[in-house]
Amino acid sequence: xxxxxxxxxxxxxxxxxxxxxxxxxxxxxxxxxxxxxxxxxxxxxxxxxxxxxxxxxxxxxxxxxxxxxxxxxxxxxxxxxxxxxxxxxxxxxxxxxxxxxxxxxxxxxxxxxxxxxxxxxxxxxxxxxxxxxxxxxxxxxxxxxxxxxxxxxxxxxxxxxxxxxxxxxxxxxxxxxxxxxxxxxxxxxxxxxxxxxxxxxxxxxxxxxxxxxxxxxxxxxxxxxxxxxxxxxxxxxxxxxxxxxxxxxxxxxxxxxxxxxxxxxxxxxxxxxxxxxxxxxxxxxxxxxxxxxxxxxxxxxxxxxxxxxxxxxxxxxxxxxxxxxxxxxxxxxxxxxxxxxxxxxxxxxxxxxxxxxxxxxxxxxxxxxxxxxxxxxxxxxxxxxxxxxxxxxxxxxxxxxxxxxxxxxxxxxxxxxxxxxxxxxxxxxxxxxxxxxxxxxxxxxxxxxxxxxxxxxxxxxxxxxxxxxxxxxxxxxxxxxxxxxxxxxxxxxxxxxxxxxxxxxxxxxxxxxxxxxxxxxxxxxxxxxxxxxxxxxxxxxxxxxxxxxxxxxxxxxxxxxxxxxxx
Amino acid sequence: xxxxxxxxxxxxxxxxxxxxxxxxxxxxxxxxxxxxxxxxxxxxxxxxxxxxxxxxxxxxxxxxxxxxxxxxxxxxxxxxxxxxxxxxxxxxxxxxxxxxxxxxxxxxxxxxxxxxxxxxxxxxxxxxxxxxxxxxxxxxxxxxxxxxxxxxxxxxxxxxxxxxxxxxxxxxxxxxxxxxxxxxxxxxxxxxxxxxxxxxxxxx
Numbered sequence: 001x002x003x004x005x006x007x008x009x010x011x012x013x014x015x016x017x018x019x020x021x022x023x024x025x026x027x028x029x030x031x032x033x034x035x036x037x038x039x040x041x042x043x044x045x046x047x048x049x050x051x052x053x054x055x056x057x058x059x060x061x062x063x064x065x066x067x068x069x070x071x072x073x074x075x076x077x078x079x080x081x082x083x084x085x086x087x088x089x090x091x092x093x094x095x096x097x098x099x100x101x102x103x104x105x106x107x108x109x110x111x112x113x114x115x116x117x118x119x120x121x122x123x124x125x126x127x128x129x130x131x132x133x134x135x136x137x138x139x140x141x142x143x144x145x146x147x148x149x150x151x152x153x154x155x156x157x158x159x160x161x162x163x164x165x166x167x168x169x170x171x172x173x174x175x176x177x178x179x180x181x182x183x184x185x186x187x188x189x190x191x192x193x194x195x196x197x198x199x200x201x202x203x204x205x206x207x208x209x210x211x212x213x214x215x216x217x218x219x220x221x222x223x224x225x226x227x228x229x230x231x232x233x234x235x236x237x238x239x240x241x242x243x244x245x246x247x248x249x250x251x252x253x254x255x256x257x258x259x260x261x262x263x264x265x266x267x268x269x270x271x272x273x274x275x276x277x278x279x280x281x282x283x284x285x286x287x288x289x290x291x292x293x294x295x296x297x298x299x300x301x302x303x304x305x306x307x308x309x310x311x312x313x314x315x316x317x318x319x320x321x322x323x324x325x326x327x328x329x330x331x332x333x334x335x336x337x338x339x340x341x342x343x344x345x346x347x348x349x350x351x352x353x354x355x356x357x358x359x360x361x362x363x364x365x366x367x368x369x370x371x372x373x374x375x376x377x378x379x380x381x382x383x384x385x386x387x388x389x390x391x392x393x394x395x396x397x398x399x400x401x402x403x404x405x406x407x408x409x410x411x412x413x414x415x416x417x418x419x420x421x422x423x424x425x426x427x428x429x430x431x432x433x434x435x436x437x438x439x440x441x442x443x444x445x446x447x448x449x450x451x452x453x454x455x456x457x458x459x460x461x462x463x464x465x466x467x468x469x470x471x472x473x474x475x476x477x478x479x480x481x482x483x484x485x486x487x488x489x490x491x492x493x494x495x496x497x498x499x500x501x502x503x504x505x506x507x508x509x510x511x512x513x514x515x516x517x518x519x520x521x522x523x524x525x526x527x528x529x530x531x532x533x534x535x536x537x538x539x540x541x542x543x544x545x546x547x548x549x550x551x552x553x554x555x556x557x558x559x560x561x562x563x564x565x566x567x
Numbered sequence: 568x569x570x571x572x573x574x575x576x577x578x579x580x581x582x583x584x585x586x587x588x589x590x591x592x593x594x595x596x597x598x599x600x601x602x603x604x605x606x607x608x609x610x611x612x613x614x615x616x617x618x619x620x621x622x623x624x625x626x627x628x629x630x631x632x633x634x635x636x637x638x639x640x641x642x643x644x645x646x647x648x649x650x651x652x653x654x655x656x657x658x659x660x661x662x663x664x665x666x667x668x669x670x671x672x673x674x675x676x677x678x679x680x681x682x683x684x685x686x687x688x689x690x691x692x693x694x695x696x697x698x699x700x701x702x703x704x705x706x707x708x709x710x711x712x713x714x715x716x717x718x719x720x721x722x723x724x725x726x727x728x729x730x731x732x733x734x735x736x737x738x739x740x741x742x743x744x745x746x747x748x749x750x751x752x753x754x755x756x757x758x759x760x761x762x763x764x765x766x767x768x769x770x771x
Contacts (some may be wrong), residue, residue: 222756224752348760390771
């Protein structure tokens with residue numbers, strides 16, 4: 001059996017970061033990925049393909065349609081289409097059980113979801129890190145903004161983030177490349193909102209997409225659909241960024257098509273010693289050893305693995321002396337907001353497919369009386385303006401030459417925004433292992449998760465405040481929307497935001513949390529979890545950059561501890 | 568087919584259309600007259616790849632889709648739905664994308680179109696005059712898009728709505744629709760606020 005210095009389970013956003021950091025610090029590292037190999041550039045098989053070269057012209061493959069047969073869960077997300085289907089997991093071979101609807105979107109390849117992520121990156125602030133302590137929901141975070149701020153900078157400088165500095169305490173600025181430009185409709189709404197609501201801001205999205213060259217990666221060329229893969233490496237992905245850096249050290253081994261079954265624990269030493277792997281093709285079992293193990297297998301992938309790693313010392317799952325493992329599952333709740341039309345500006349247009357929109361930072365419950373609401377925590381908005389395209393013809397009467405002439409020009413401007421709201425950590429939102437196992441002999445995950453009263457109350461404000469701002473900005477035909485239907489129906493149920501977090505939370509107290517302030521298991525010192533499973537709350541901003549910063553920070557700590565002989 | 572032959576064919580087509588339109592006093596736009604032309608001309612227009620054959624639609628159904636699609640997005644100074652292969656796109660979607668109930672519903676909609684012209688004119692839709700075809704499509708369009716948004720919609724509304732959407736999607740995501748009628752937004756820079764006059768048409 002080969003022994004490595006470190007094993008990293010998973011090759012997505014955090015696995016790539018762990019591999020880069022650990023190898024750059026001199027550790028011989030094995031990165032294990034359950035899915036297939038995806039080679040940068042070569043395997044972006046639909047990149048830049050025009051619609052007419054795709055048999056279905058890049059149809060959205062919704063549930064129940066042909067083309068989505070193997071993906072009954074993945075097809076629920078609007079992102080799933082003909083041109084990117086190959087970057088999603090095949091659900092039929094990787095089932096799970098939903099006690100209530102929970103849409104679990106997964107990658108299944110080297111690079112994981114870093115190939116298809118939304119690329120929006122926002123720092124947390126102390127408003128977020130102190131939230132659990134302040135209102136008593138969840139366990140207090142063991143870190144504060146000052147602990148992670150330098151790591152945000154470290155990550156931003158490496159991945160490349162374009163955005164605008166605002167100087168807001170609730171949304172700290174970062175190390176930004178020049179921001180992308182707003183279009184005329186967005187500028188109009190920005191002016192209207194900021195005039196009517198002093199203290200609110202409409203800014204261009206902060207994205208891990210380059211507007212300047214960086215480390216051999218090229219600035220964005222605005223082709224549009226990032227999630228097909230990017231040969232110029234203009235958006236952050238494992239393939240474009242962390243994997244080349246890790247490979248350059250000569251210390252990385254990548255093992256695709258290898259499903260980690262469980263983590264091996266030595267009770268005598270109280271250390272993990274490696275992992276048990278099932279070959280995805282032959283189903284044969286192998287073992288790999290290492291001095292430290294980083295779990296970066298995605299929020300629920302990691303927790304499933306821990307739950308399946310039982311021993312007399314940890315009968316309910318590895319590193320679960322607290323009993324918190326599997327609990328406090330969260331996701332952002334979204335798909336509540338508003339849209340409206342903008343009159344005029346018909347002599348304005350734009351050029352290029354900007355893979356980004358606008359962002360409105362949180363403006364409620366900031367700690368002052370004026371912003372206080374009848375729920376706790378808050379939300380931000382993502383959205384954008386555009387001119388209607390040819391698709392509008394399908395919604396109006398008329399056909400023939402007149403229709404064709406009409407669609408030759410773009411239509412009126414419209415502006416839409418949807419809130420991304422914080423979700424409270426609740427013990428009764430949890431995952432457990434079912435009796436049934438999958439093809440790899442791993443018990444299926446059973447997921448129990450619902451929104452609570454706080455989320456539902458916040459959603460009302462997400463819709464109403466969006467409408468209020470659009471109206472103040474002069475938009476017409478303003479309509480609110482809320483996709484939540486309740487009663488166990490799909491619409492805006494947990495999972496849809498693909499920001500699932502928690503189930504192996506960080507905390508100060510080993511009795512109530514799984515990980516300490518360095519993402520290190522309270523119970524087993526050489527075991528680290530740095531993906532979304534570690535989160536003790538969700539804030540309202542997209543989580544990936546926080547995972548990256550926590551990963552880099554945890555690697556720094558782990559290697560220092562290893563050198564000190566503590567692991 | 569060589570590029571120049573395609574080009575010649577296009578010119579002939581346009582000339583033929585122009586003549587018919589002139590004869591009818593231009594009351595009906597030239598391209599909507601596709602159905603009035605003879606079968607040989609229609610076949611020439613189809614310009615299908617040599618080895619292509621429909622997998623769900625019959626030959627007559629394929630022609631029905633092509634004729635309706637060409638009425639919805641006709642040839643003007645740029646090619647229309649038929650030249651863009653919308654009927655082939657529809658057959659591909661019906662074969663490789665639509666769940667069976669939805670496919671059957673669409674096929675029933677096609678049958679209903681023919682049933683209507685048979686009861687009215689004793690002929691299948693494609694054998695009707697262009698005026699008869701346009702008259703029926705106008706009725707279907709009005710039923711599918713009632714002026715009052717809360718008006719009840721008859722069963723045939725679904726079909727025409729879908730037919731129109733398929734035509735628009737098939738056309739504007741085809742090479743002809745996306746690069747001749749409209750233009751794809753160029754790769755390179757993003758410019759958020761430019762004069763519309765500098766572009767002059769919608770991005771595909």
